[in-house]
Amino acid sequence: MSVAEWIAADLRADLTLCTELFILIERENQLLLLPQDFSRFEFYRQRKEFLPALDESLDKLKQHRVAWHRLSASERQHSPEIFALIHSLQDLIMRIVMLDRENEQLLLR
Secondary structure, eight states, X not given: OXXXXXXXXXXXXXXXXXXXXXXXXXXXXXXXXXXXXXXXXXXXXHHHHHHHHHHHHHHHXXXXXXXXXXXXXXXXXXXXXXXXXXXXXXXXXXXXXXHHHHHHHHHHO
């Protein structure tokens, strides 16, 4: 497996993980907007399980970005998926952070 293939595979796995976390936080947001009460403990527990994986994903994203820029121009040209994956992952992480902050504000109300 080439470096580019390894980076792409790792980024796809991290994107899957972050997508699962986003779905969880989005579901929490939808329930927080409802007038009824719900068990917040389950969301807390699930988020707590995801946090170490999210931290690891962020660290790997930084490493992959550096490794991506170290590849030759021709290697990067043959692997445009990596550039797209890096940007997709960065965007998704920002969406997670923003929605999580919104949820925190809703919990304070």
